[in-house]
Amino acid sequence: MYDLLKGLRIVEGAAFIAGPSCTLHMAQMGAEVIRFDNIGGGPDYQRWPLASARDHSASLYWEGLNKGKKSIALDLSRPEGRELALALAAAPGDNAGLFVTNYPARSFLSHAALAARRADIVSIRIMGWADGTPGVDYTINAAAGIPTMTGPVDADRPTNHVLPAWDLLAGAYAAFVAISAIHRRSLTGEGAEIRLPLSDVAAASLSHLGQVAEVLLHGDRPRMGNELYGAFGRDFLCADGTRLIVVAITSRQWTGLVMSLGLAEAVAAIEAETGAQFERDEGARFQHRHRLFPLVEKAMALRNADDLGAAFDAAGATWGRYQTLGEAVSKDARFVSGNPIFEPVRHPSGHSYPTAGAAATLVAENRAAVPRAPRLGEHTDQLLADLLGLSNGEIGALHDAGLIA
Amino acid sequence: MYDLLKGLRIVEGAAFIAGPSCTLHMAQMGAEVIRFDNIGGGPDYQRWPLASARDHSASLYWEGLNKGKKSIALDLSRPEGRELALALAAAPGDNAGLFVTNYPARSFLSHAALAARRADIVSIRIMGWADGTPGVDYTINAAAGIPTMTGPVDADRPTNHVLPAWDLLAGAYAAFVAISAIHRRSLTGEGAEIRLPLSDVAAASLSHLGQVAEVLLHGDRPRMGNELYGAFGRDFLCADGTRLIVVAITSRQWTGLVMSLGLAEAVAAIEAETGAQFERDEGARFQHRHRLFPLVEKAMALRNADDLGAAFDAAGATWGRYQTLGEAVSKDARFVSGNPIFEPVRHPSGHSYPTAGAAATLVAENRAAVPRAPRLGEHTDQLLADLLGLSNGEIGALHDAGLIA
Numbered sequence: 174m175y176d177l178l179k180g181l182r183i184v185e186g187a188a189f190i191a192g193p194s195c196t197l198h199m200a201q202m203g204a205e206v207i208r209f210d211n212i213g214g215g216p217d218y219q220r221w222p223l224a225s226a227r228d229h230s231a232s233l234y235w236e237g238l239n240k241g242k243k244s245i246a247l248d249l250s251r252p253e254g255r256e257l258a259l260a261l262a263a264a265p266g267d268n269a270g271l272f273v274t275n276y277p278a279r280s281f282l283s284h285a286a287l288a289a290r291r292a293d294i295v296s297i298r299i300m301g302w303a304d305g306t307p308g309v310d311y312t313i314n315a316a317a318g319i320p321t322m323t324g325p326v327d328a329d330r331p332t333n334h335v336l337p338a339w340d341l342l343a344g345a346y347a348a349f350v351a352i353s354a355i356h357r358r359s360l361t362g363e364g365a366e367i368r369l370p371l372s373d374v375a376a377a378s379l380s381h382l383g384q385v386a387e388v389l390l391h392g393d394r395p396r397m398g399n400e401l402y403g404a405f406g407r408d409f410l411c412a413d414g415t416r417l418i419v420v421a422i423t424s425r426q427w428t429g430l431v432m433s434l435g436l437a438e439a440v441a442a443i444e445a446e447t448g449a450q451f452e453r454d455e456g457a458r459f460q461h462r463h464r465l466f467p468l469v470e471k472a473m474a475l476r477n478a479d480d481l482g483a484a485f486d487a488a489g490a491t492w493g494r495y496q497t498l499g500e501a502v503s504k505d506a507r508f509v510s511g512n513p514i515f516e517p518v519r520h521p522s523g524h525s526y527p528t529a530g531a532a533a534t535l536v537a538e539n540r541a542a543v544p545r546a547p548r549l550g551e552h553t554d555q556l557l558a559d560l561l562g563l564s565n566g567e568i569g570a571l572h573d574a575g576l577i578a
Numbered sequence: 579m580y581d582l583l584k585g586l587r588i589v590e591g592a593a594f595i596a597g598p599s600c601t602l603h604m605a606q607m608g609a610e611v612i613r614f615d616n617i618g619g620g621p622d623y624q625r626w627p628l629a630s631a632r633d634h635s636a637s638l639y640w641e642g643l644n645k646g647k648k649s650i651a652l653d654l655s656r657p658e659g660r661e662l663a664l665a666l667a668a669a670p671g672d673n674a675g676l677f678v679t680n681y682p683a684r685s686f687l688s689h690a691a692l693a694a695r696r697a698d699i700v701s702i703r704i705m706g707w708a709d710g711t712p713g714v715d716y717t718i719n720a721a722a723g724i725p726t727m728t729g730p731v732d733a734d735r736p737t738n739h740v741l742p743a744w745d746l747l748a749g750a751y752a753a754f755v756a757i758s759a760i761h762r763r764s765l766t767g768e769g770a771e772i773r774l775p776l777s778d779v780a781a782a783s784l785s786h787l788g789q790v791a792e793v794l795l796h797g798d799r800p801r802m803g804n805e806l807y808g809a810f811g812r813d814f815l816c817a818d819g820t821r822l823i824v825v826a827i828t829s830r831q832w833t834g835l836v837m838s839l840g841l842a843e844a845v846a847a848i849e850a851e852t853g854a855q856f857e858r859d860e861g862a863r864f865q866h867r868h869r870l871f872p873l874v875e876k877a878m879a880l881r882n883a884d885d886l887g888a889a890f891d892a893a894g895a896t897w898g899r900y901q902t903l904g905e906a907v908s909k910d911a912r913f914v915s916g917n918p919i920f921e922p923v924r925h926p927s928g929h930s931y932p933t934a935g936a937a938a939t940l941v942a943e944n945r946a947a948v949p950r951a952p953r954l955g956e957h958t959d960q961l962l963a964d965l966l967g968l969s970n971g972e973i974g975a976l977h978d979a980g981l982i983a
Contacts, residue, residue, distance in 0.1 A: 177758040194786055202758050216828045221808025221861050222792035233788030302912055311811060312898030315823040321902045322740045324729050330813060330821060331900045333804040335727045338743035341783055345747055349754035350938045353582040353607050356761060366941040373937045376913050378746055380934035381599060383638030385907055385914060387627035389931050393904040399738040403626025406716060408735060418720040423621045456626050493717030495736045497726045499798040502790055507707055508781050509790060526794050529785035532778045533755045536771040
């Protein structure tokens, strides 16, 4: 945890990945994040992976996405519970008044309802489709065409991604937009109503990458299996059965690869024959990839992965080992076990395991301890007293009425 | 373009996706972004997709990622050109002094070199691996284990992703961290040296999703093809040959699916037999998916996609059509053609095509026109005059010396 957002308070009424990861990023930069949930937990409270196969085992997903937040549990089905959620989200204070949600726009937590209480509220609402049609990462991904480009060339069906890339991207981008709105508010006093549909995250990203233009000018890009589009890259098998990915996008990456595999002469022969200039033209490496791949295949098949990796590193080639996540965690010290962004943390599940703080490192600044996730409702009483000024008696009455937990 | 970051000036010395998308997000929120490049263009200046197959055709990728930025071209191989880059990056002004780069930490554009000129500089450096080892999106992805989880269950090799998810995520997250550092600087006057390795973006994300904990407690998750982990979801074939994805994570999504397909009785029979409670327990839908999938398969195989889609929408089920990007762009008005975040823009390639502004929408605020990408060096003279105070004569001399273009 760093202190870039120290003093800022954010209220979250959200579930799953995009909203909770947005505020997790803020918490890891020092903001106070208050997540409210229905009593018993929101729709993501039992999301897999779980700590064990037992029924009602703690969700590792939930405790991963809610680290360092404060938790308040309310009965959101009753007006009195909803009133508490609204009062929290629109609580006064220069450093408060930022609300992150994935509730429908017409819910009781609408921007209008919040703005009626606090004119300078900044609300950011993450949605499926922009028109309000339900959509989740995986359905948006299907609609955006990614699964038809992914996977084996001869596959007779699309290939879903397993990484919820649009959710993660929406979460980080939402954090950027929200803090940008706070920046403006600090200068002008203005609030903002922000909507961020996953569908627009996908459409804008593919526009930014030139792919919307490409498809309009040239039609759909064919499925190419593991081959990198527009430059040199693919998986290759080593003598010991290990598979490595090798990528050469820049000139340096290409010359490093050619040199480390001793392919200068063979590559020069293809250049002489085709007129291609592979060092300066990454696109030529792609156009002639079916001439180049066999050279690299043969050279790599003769050597073991460790030997190749050392040669690639020495020559400045860019490569990676395909490993399972288990191998990455247990054997590749750079990833988790020797990575200073991770610390062992004991979570509400009862398990202690290496847990990541912020992905960004602020050089020479103090990376405070990674906090655990809260227990559901752990901060209910404290927050109602501190932020809404409720007395012990009032809080007790709310408990008795089953409105808070 | 919106005005959340109006007045802020960012200098970019970067290439490819993560750095340029970081500052693109800032430009789309109203910041002035100045990208400097070597004369003739950086290593991404000819990155595919290109506008046409002709040699030296404009890069649609480059013009997608650099929309609305200003471009200055310098000879970075000579001390005088490097001096200009440093002077720009560390130029004075309360709203300046934010530098985004993917140059190596020990380059002439090190944080120390910048801080020597401007103590409150905020620099953010996007890297491959945290230790400085080269890595790109695709090699980091291989190391993080995603390709071993993706693709057909019986595949004998990993499946690369085609969406550069880590690059995109790093870009958005970098924008968040950078603006957070600007927030702190506005309060305390302190600068920041920020490093963001793609490897840590990947490791932290998999920690946040609970997957690092999962692999430590339970071992590697097996490859499951198109099946959604931990709930109900997969691709299904309709009577007309269309393939739809159906996802049921929440109770409402599940009951919507069951109702719309008329499966209540059949599902109840499996519940009676197994003791599972599918409505309240998404994990049970996953554990018993091989009982549930055939029911949905049979029901969907009898009906056409349009009919099913209407029934799903009416019942609140969550689904998507697998379409190619070409189909998404030409036939699905929600994605591009009827999407208000897109506008036709004529770019330096000479082509005019729908181009996305910010993915986020600020309700009731003016979405100013989407600007085109600059021509390389389009703003060289103007920026040297305005920001570094060079005279016409001095600028002319730099041109004559081949130091700027």
